[in-house]
Amino acid sequence: MRLRPSSLVCLQAVQLMSDYLENALSRGDRRRLERHLEQCTHCNLYLQQMRSTIAASGSVAPDDLAPEALDDLVEIYRAFREETRE
């Protein structure tokens, strides 16, 4: 199969996915990527996985805090309260 000079291969397409989702591609690259996506199920799956990964990141809860770390900060808070009460 002869590739059109402006067409993308999968290897190039995956490099553009994050910028595509950031809406940061040039019009040319965007068009080339969308054209590629129209005919490539694997890259579509890849894009969908990038989307789910980013969406999942948005719902990641903060890591649990070690009780000692929290205690230290509560101490600092109480000291600050004492200080400002004067």
Next chain:
Amino acid sequence: MRMLDGDEIAFTELVKRYQSTLVRVARYYVAGEASAEDVVQDTWIAVLRGLSKFEHRSSFKTWLLRILVNRAKTAGTRERRSIAIDLADPEAVASSRFDEHGAWSEPPVPFTDAIDESLANDKILRLVRQAINRLPDPHRAVVMLRDIEGLSTMEVAELLELSVANVRVILHRGRSRVRSDVEAGMSGGMP
């Protein structure tokens, strides 16, 4: 703000909410978990002291992160650690997964066959969290600020003193790695 009125619970909630982000972003500037935690502790003190002057011109989150970055930068300079960002680290997907024409030879493995979607989603969430924690410091800071905390690319660039273009490159690398870790974790089947 409530915590100025002596509301310890409000303060505790803020700490629980932001501590892990702050420590990770501090790691962008200072070496070692202990130094990062010191920077974060200083940050909370500065927040308490500065709260009465906080003018709501920015969001609390942005204000908090700016204080952190200022402190971390000072500490980072003391440690004489230069921020080297490797922009030439491995590609989004291992090149071995493509054939000589650049087409997938080992295509992406679906995360789930959706037999139990909520169970699968829990696992994805867990894998994403682990994967982000495993990223190198700059990537982790950028992915956390952009994708977990929801800052704009511009805000991330300003905060970390990077160009927008570099933020995008780092974000791309970080996200790609997280996706590939999730793919690897999910293809092991359900727990």
